[in-house]
Amino acid sequence: MSAALEVSGVSKSFGGVRALSLCDLQVEEGTIAGLIGPNGSGKTTLFNVVTGYERIRQGEVHFRGRRITNSPPDTVFKLGLGRTFQLTRIFARLTVMENMLVATQHREGWLRSMLHSPHAPGERRRALELLEFVGLAAARDKPAGVLSYGQQRLLEFAYILVADPQVILLDEPASGVNLTLIEQLADRIRDCNAEGRTFLVVEHNMEFVMGLCDKVTVMHQGRTIMSGAPEEVRAHPDVLDAYLGGDFPRADELAGA
Amino acid sequence: MTRRDETSPVGLPGERDPADPADPAVSDEEDPGARRRERVRKLTAAVLAVAVLVLVPVMLPNPTITSIGVFTLIFMTGATAWNGFNGYSGYVSLGHAAFYGTGAYAFAMLAKHVGLQPGYSLFALVPLAGLVAGVVAIPFGVVALRTRRHQFVIVTIAVFFVFQLLAYNLSWLGGSLGLFVSQPSWPGETFNDRYYYAALVVLVLTVALYVKMRNSRFGLQLCAIRDDEDRALSVGVHVGRVKLVAFVISAIPVGMVGAIYAYFVGQVLPQFAFDPLFDVAIAVMCFTGGMGTLTGPLIGALLLEPLQQYITLQFSASAIYLVVYGALFLLVILFLPRGLIPTTAQAWRARRSVTPEEPVELGAPPLAALRRRLVSGGGAR
Amino acid sequence: MRAVAQGLIDGVLTGGVYALMAAGLTLIFGVLDVINVAQAILVVVGAYLSYTLSIHLGLDLFLGLLVTMPAMFLFGAVMEWGLIRRLRGLHQGDFVVMAILASYAVATITEGVLDLVYGPNYVELQAPYVNRSYVLWGMHFPEIYVFGFLMALVLLSAFYAVLYRTRFGKMLRASVQNRTAARLIGINVDRVAFIVFGIGISICAAGGMIFGATNAFNANSGADLVSRLLTIIVLGGLGSIGGSLIAAILMIALQNLVAVVWSPIWSSAVFSIVLISVMVIRPNGLFGRIGARAQ
Numbered sequence: 001m002s003a004a005l006e007v008s009g010v011s012k013s014f015g016g017v018r019a020l021s022l023c024d025l026q027v028e029e030g031t032i033a034g035l036i037g038p039n040g041s042g043k044t045t046l047f048n049v050v051t052g053y054e055r056i057r058q059g060e061v062h063f064r065g066r067r068i069t070n071s072p073p074d075t076v077f078k079l080g081l082g083r084t085f086q087l088t089r090i091f092a093r094l095t096v097m098e099n100m101l102v103a104t105q106h107r108e109g110w111l112r113s114m115l116h117s118p119h120a121p122g123e124r125r126r127a128l129e130l131l132e133f134v135g136l137a138a139a140r141d142k143p144a145g146v147l148s149y150g151q152q153r154l155l156e157f158a159y160i161l162v163a164d165p166q167v168i169l170l171d172e173p174a175s176g177v178n179l180t181l182i183e184q185l186a187d188r189i190r191d192c193n194a195e196g197r198t199f200l201v202v203e204h205n206m207e208f209v210m211g212l213c214d215k216v217t218v219m220h221q222g223r224t225i226m227s228g229a230p231e232e233v234r235a236h237p238d239v240l241d242a243y244l245g246g247d248f249p250r251a252d253e254l255a256g257a
Numbered sequence: 258m259t260r261r262d263e264t265s266p267v268g269l270p271g272e273r274d275p276a277d278p279a280d281p282a283v284s285d286e287e288d289p290g291a292r293r294r295e296r297v298r299k300l301t302a303a304v305l306a307v308a309v310l311v312l313v314p315v316m317l318p319n320p321t322i323t324s325i326g327v328f329t330l331i332f333m334t335g336a337t338a339w340n341g342f343n344g345y346s347g348y349v350s351l352g353h354a355a356f357y358g359t360g361a362y363a364f365a366m367l368a369k370h371v372g373l374q375p376g377y378s379l380f381a382l383v384p385l386a387g388l389v390a391g392v393v394a395i396p397f398g399v400v401a402l403r404t405r406r407h408q409f410v411i412v413t414i415a416v417f418f419v420f421q422l423l424a425y426n427l428s429w430l431g432g433s434l435g436l437f438v439s440q441p442s443w444p445g446e447t448f449n450d451r452y453y454y455a456a457l458v459v460l461v462l463t464v465a466l467y468v469k470m471r472n473s474r475f476g477l478q479l480c481a482i483r484d485d486e487d488r489a490l491s492v493g494v495h496v497g498r499v500k501l502v503a504f505v506i507s508a509i510p511v512g513m514v515g516a517i518y519a520y521f522v523g524q525v526l527p528q529f530a531f532d533p534l535f536d537v538a539i540a541v542m543c544f545t546g547g548m549g550t551l552t553g554p555l556i557g558a559l560l561l562e563p564l565q566q567y568i569t570l571q572f573s574a575s576a577i578y579l580v581v582y583g584a585l586f587l588l589v590i591l592f593l594p595r596g597l598i599p600t601t602a603q604a605w606r607a608r609r610s611v612t613p614e615e616p617v618e619l620g621a622p623p624l625a626a627l628r629r630r631l632v633s634g635g636g637a638r
Numbered sequence: 639m640r641a642v643a644q645g646l647i648d649g650v651l652t653g654g655v656y657a658l659m660a661a662g663l664t665l666i667f668g669v670l671d672v673i674n675v676a677q678a679i680l681v682v683v684g685a686y687l688s689y690t691l692s693i694h695l696g697l698d699l700f701l702g703l704l705v706t707m708p709a710m711f712l713f714g715a716v717m718e719w720g721l722i723r724r725l726r727g728l729h730q731g732d733f734v735v736m737a738i739l740a741s742y743a744v745a746t747i748t749e750g751v752l753d754l755v756y757g758p759n760y761v762e763l764q765a766p767y768v769n770r771s772y773v774l775w776g777m778h779f780p781e782i783y784v785f786g787f788l789m790a791l792v793l794l795s796a797f798y799a800v801l802y803r804t805r806f807g808k809m810l811r812a813s814v815q816n817r818t819a820a821r822l823i824g825i826n827v828d829r830v831a832f833i834v835f836g837i838g839i840s841i842c843a844a845g846g847m848i849f850g851a852t853n854a855f856n857a858n859s860g861a862d863l864v865s866r867l868l869t870i871i872v873l874g875g876l877g878s879i880g881g882s883l884i885a886a887i888l889m890i891a892l893q894n895l896v897a898v899v900w901s902p903i904w905s906s907a908v909f910s911i912v913l914i915s916v917m918v919i920r921p922n923g924l925f926g927r928i929g930a931r932a933q
Contacts (some may be wrong), residue, residue, distance in 0.1 A: 051491065077493040085491075091484035094477070101474075102481040103492040118474040165491060349735045400914050406732040406875065411868045414675075414918055418865045419910040426903055515836055533861065537746060542741060551784070576857075579750030586743040590736060591724060 003062070003080075004029040004167045004198040010049055010059030012042075016164065019045040021222040023059070027215075032199040034209040034230070037219035038243050044086055046219070047169050051083045052076045075138070077103075082165035086172050088152045090159075092145030096136055097185045099144050099155060100127035103162040115184065130158045134188060150181045159190065167198045174205045186212050210234065218242065263409065273480040303464075310457055314450045323449035325625075327521055329562040330456035331514040334463045334543045335535075341467045342507035344549035346500060348406060349482035352413030354535035355420040356508040360515025361530040363389040365436040369521070375441040380455050383516045387443065390512020391505050398504040401608065402497065417533065424527035435526040438495035438519055452521045456514065463510040467551060470506075480505055534582070538565065543584045549598045561585075644777055645898035649891030651783040654790040655848045657886035660870040661794060662841035665880040667871065669834045670812055672722055672737040676745035678867055679860035680839055683748060684710060684846020686756060690764055699765050700785070706843040714839025717744065720833040745860065750858035763850040782918055788849035793844060794883070801879075810834065869913040 007025040011018070020042045027033040035043050048054040050061050052073040061069045063081055065090075089101050090220045110117060131137040134154040139147060144199045154174065160168060170189075174182045181203070187200055189212060209216060211232040217227040220242035226233065233239055290367075310330075314323050325433065335357065343349050361385040373379055401412045424430050470476045476497050479490040490496045519525045538561070546557030568578045645850030663677045684706055691702040721744070725736050767781040785906075801807040812820040813830050820828045849855065872890055889909060897905035 043444055053487070053491075073487075073491045074277065074493050074495055083491060085488070089488040091481050091486050094480055094550050099478075102477055102489065102494065115469075116474045117472055118477045139467060159492065324857075347735075351737070351738075400917050403917060407671075407738065408736060408872060408917075410738050411673060411872055412913070415865050415869060415872075415910055415913045417906065418861075422907055422910070469742075534746070537742060576750045576753035579746050579753070581750075582749075583743045583746030583750065586746070587721070587740060590723075590740050590743070591728070 002033075004064055005050070005054075005200065006060075006062040007046065007050065008060050008062075010046070010056055012045060012049055012054060012056050012058075015074065018222050020056075020059075020181045021220070022222045023187050023222070025217055025224055027200050027225075029064075029196060029198055030196055031214040032193050032195070032201065032212055034062075034213035034216040035200060035219065036203045036204070036206075036209055036216060036233075040220040040221075041242070043219055043223040044171060045222075047083060047171055047202065048171065050076075051081065055226045063115065075185050077165075078220055079162065080164070080166040081169070082160035082163065082167070083169040084153075084160060084171055084173060086175075088149065088156050090144045090155050093143055095141050096144050096155060097124070097140040097146070099102065100159045100162055101129065103159050114143060127162060129163050133161075133191075135184070151201065154181070154185070157185070161192070165197070166201070168192070170199060170201045172202055172204065174203055174208045176220075182208060206234075260375070270278055295327045307461060310467075314447075316451050319383070320446060320449055323453050325563050325566045327452045327456055327517075328566055329480050329558060330453065330460050331518060332539065332542065332562040333512050333513045333555050333558040334456070334460045335468060336539050336558045337463050337467055337551075338507045338510040339536075339539045340543045340548060340554040341470065343502050344543065344554075345471075345479040345483060346503055347373035348402075348500070349540070350401075350410050350413040350504070351410055351533075351536040351540070352397070352401075352415075352417035352420075353511050354532055355417045356394060356511040357507065357515035357532075357535055358420060358424060358530035359390045359393050360386040360529070361513030361525045362430060363512070364516035364519045365438050365525045369436070371456075375439045377441075377451070379441075379520060380451075383455065383513050383520075384457070386516035386519075387509040387511075387513035390515065391509040394505040394508035395501070397508075402500050414533075417536075421527060421531040423534075424531050424608065429466075430527075431525070432578075433527060435524055435530075438523050438525065440520075440523045449521075452517060452545065456517050457508065459513050459517065464551070466506075466510075466553070471551065475499065475502075498613070534579075537582065537586065538562075541582065541589060544586070545589050545593065550599060553599075642895065642899050645894040646891055647777055647779065648783065649894035650887055651779070651787045652852070652894075653887035653890035654787040654889050655783075655845055656870060657864065658790040658793060658818060658841055659845035660867055660874070660882040660886050661797065661879050662838035662845075663867055664871045664874065664876065664879055666835060666838040667876050668879070669810060670718070670722065670737075670831055672741065672835075673734070673868075673871075673876075674741045674838065675868070676741040676748060676863060677842060678864035679745045679748045679752075679836070680842040681724055681846040681849055682752065682855060682857065682860045682862060684762065685855055685859075686752060686846075687843065688763055688850055689846040692765070697856060699763055699851060700789075701845060703844055707840040710843040711840035712837040715832045717834040717839070718835035719787070722835065723828065723831070733788035743788070744760055745864075749857050749860060756857065758858075760851075760854040760856045761783075763847065764852045765851065768851050768874065771791030776842065780852075782851050786852075789844060789848070793841070797879075806830075806833075844895040845870050867908045868910050873916055 003026045005025070005027040007023055010020055010023045012020040023046060025035070025046070035046070038244055045054065049056050049059075050068075052071050052075065055070050059069070059099050060067065063076070063079060066079070068076055068079065068081075077083075091102065096100070098118070101123060128140070130136060131140055134157060136151060136155055136158065137148075138251075139151070144152065147155060153176075157170075157173070170238075173185055173189075177185065186208065189201075193199060200211065201209065213230060215227060216230050216232055216233045218225050223234070225238055225242060227235060228236075274529065313326055315461075333351070339350070339353050364382055368375075368379055369384045371379075371382065397416055401409055404412055425433055459481075463600060478489065480495045481492075482493060482496055482499060486496055515530065519530070539558075542557030542561050544557070545553075545556045545561060546555065547553030550563060565578070565582070568581060569575075640923075646767060646881055659677065666674050671750075687706045688699055688702050688710065690696045691705060692699055694703075708800075721740055722737060725740055726733055728736075738790055743869050765782075767785065769780075771778040773779070799807075801810060807827045809820070809830055811824055812823075813827050813917045817827055828835055849859075853859070866889070870885045871882050873889065874883070876884035891906045891913065892912070895909045
C-alpha cells in the first residue's frame, strides 16, 4: 500500500529547544493511524510542520507521493490534507452553516468570489448533509460561539470534511469531550474511513486510540521511538519508559525480585 | 449534554447583527418567500432614503445646509468604506486619511493638466482620482498587512504621516501652500448642489458595492479572517490576498470623496487633506453607529458630521472641536461598545421574543442513507 | 567630518531621552497590552507643567520634576483605573485595538485642553544650563543634553534594578509573561497594572522636561513626537525595553546624521522609512516577541 503521508528525517528547533529530532512517520492509505506520546514530545509540532504552520530546514514531508515540505497551510488544505486543532478553532461569530461554507472547495479568484454568493445551492446542500452527519443540522443558523465545546469539536470535524480531504489529521479529538460524544466521534471517524479517507489521530486517551487505530506511532522528546500495532505498542518497555520516566521497575523485574 | 448560555459572545465591534436587514445569515431554504419579502422591504427602505437625500437641497435650498450636506455625504461614504475594511476584517486602520488626501491631490493635479474647463466635465476625474488612491493603497497594504493587529494600527499611522510629510515638502505638490483647483462659475445659491449630488452618487455606488460584497463569498471569507485568521488559512482561504483586496477596495471610495472635497473647496492644503483627525472622526462615526453593520456607519456619519460642521462654523478654533470629539469618542467606547444599531436591535429583539430558545440537540443520524449520499455527493479529487 | 561627529554626539545624547520615553511606552505595552498613543502628548503635558512651575514658581527644572513626576504618576494611575480597566471588561476580544483608540481619544482631548489653556504660541523652557555646553576635544556637549542623558541613565538603571532585583519587579515580569497565570498564583495583577501605567506616564514628565528645554513646543508638538516614539518601540520590538533603548539611540543618531549630511527636512522621514523597511523585513521588530503571547 502506498503512503498517504510520509514524514522523513524532520527536525525542528525553537531557539535552543529541539522540538523534533529526525522524525520518521508513515501513514498508509486508507488506515487510521495513531500518534501518542507524553506531553511535550512534539506531536502538535509535527502536525504544524506537516500542515505548513512551521517551517523546517531539515527533513521532508510527502503527501500521496507529492512533496509538500514547507508548503503554506492553504495549499496543503487544497491538496486534500485537512486538520483540526488542539484547542478547537471555529469561527465564533459566523453561524454554523457559514462556518461550513467558508471552506472553499476550489481555487477561485478574488473577483469571482466577490460576485458569488456563499449560499450556492450545491454547496449548501453538501454542507447540510455534513451537518446532519455530525448531528448539528438543527443548529445551523446559530452563531457557532454558542455551541458547547463538544459540539464545536464536531463542527470543526464537519467543516474539514467539506473540502473532501483524503487525509485528515486530528489533534486530540477526544479531549474535553464527554463519553457519549467520544463514541459518536469514533463512529464518525470509522464511517469516513470506510469511504476511503485516511486518518492520523493524536490522542492521550489510550482506550480511544487502541480501539480505533490500525497502527500506532509513539513519540518521545521529539523523536519517533517506535511504530506498530496497538497491542505491541502498549506492552513495549520503551513506551512505558517514555511515559513513566523509567523510574519505575518493570513488571517482570518486580515479579522476579 | 451541557448547553452553553444562549447569549452571544461579549459585544465585539464588528459583530454582525441578525436584526440588521442586510445580514445574510437569515435562513432562506425553508421560506424563499420570506427572503424575497425581506429584500423588497430592504430595497424600498433604501429607495426612500435616497429619495429623501435627493430632495434635501430642493426643500432646504440654504447654501449652509447644502454645504453641511456635502460634507455629511462625504463622511457617510468614507465611513462605509472604512467600515468595509475595518469592520469586517477586524484590522483597524488609522491611516485612511492618506487616501483622502491622495484623492484630493490627484484630482487637483489631473484638473490642472487635463485642460478641461471647470464645470460638470471635471467630475469625470473623480473616479480617476479614486483609482489613483487605490493604486497607492497597494504598496501601503502590502507593507502594513504583513503585521498583526496592533502593529498594523501603528504602521497605518506611521505611513499616514509619511504621506503628510511628502505633501508638505514636495514642491510639485505645492508644499505648504498646496494646490489650487479652478472652480466653475455656477450661481452662488445653487453652487453646492452639484457637489451634493456628485457625492450622493458616490455614496449610493459605495453602499451598493458593500451590500454586494457582504453577501458574497468574499465577504464571508473576510469575516472568517476576523474571527480566526489562522483557522481561515487552514481551510483554504487565501488570507493575504483577501485582506489586501479588501484594503485596496476600501481606499477607492475614500479617494473619490477626497477628490470631490478638493473640487468643492477649491484648494488642497496638506493639513486639511491629510488630517489625522479624519480617521478619528470616521472611527467615532462607525463605532457610534455600529461597526460591521451596513447602516451603522451611515447613521453615525449622519448624526456626527453635521455636528462637526456646526462646531467648526461656530467656534473657528479647533481646540474645542478636539475636546468634544475626543470626549465623544471615549463616551462611545465606554458606554456603547457595540454601537447604536446593534444595541437598539438587541433591545428590540429582547422585547419581542417570548419563547426561550430551544436547546441545541444532537441527533443520531441514519447512517446507511447518509453514507450513500456522502459517497455519491462528494466531489472527486 | 566634525559636523558629522557632532551630529552623532547630539544624536546619542538625545537618543537617551527618547529611550526613556519609549521605555515607558513599551513597558505599558508589555504589561498591559496597551499601545498608549497618548504618550507623546503627555510628554508635552510634562513640558507644559515644568514650564508653569518654572515661570510661576521660579522652580528649577530638575527640582520641578519632584512635583511633576508624582503628579503624572497619579494621572497615569487614574487613566488605567478609570479607562483601561473598564475597556478590558467591555471589549475582551478586540481589547488591544480599542485601547489604542481610547488612548487616541485621550490624546485628542489633551491636545485640545492644552491649546485652550496655553494658547497656540510656542514656548520653551529656560534655565542657565539650557544654552551652555561643555566643550571636550573640540566637540560641544550641550549641558542640558548631558544632564538629560544622565538622568535617563539613572532612571533606566533604577528601572532595571526594580525589575530584576525586587519582588515587585518579579511580579511585574510574571504579569508580562502570562497575566492569567500570574493572577492564579496570587499576584494582584490590577495593582501591578496601575502602578506600571503610573510609572510609564511619570516618565513622560521627565522626558517632557528635557523635550521642552531642547525644543520650542506648543500643543501641536505631540504629533511629530508620536510617530517617532511609535517607530522606536515597533523597531525595538513591542514589549522589549532593551530593544527600545537600542532602537531609540540608533534612530535619533541616524536622524541627526541625515540632517547633517543631507537635509534637516528629510530627517524626520528617516523614521518612517526605517519603520516601513523593518516592517517588510522583520515585522516583529529587532527584539520583539514572536507570535501571540499566552494569556
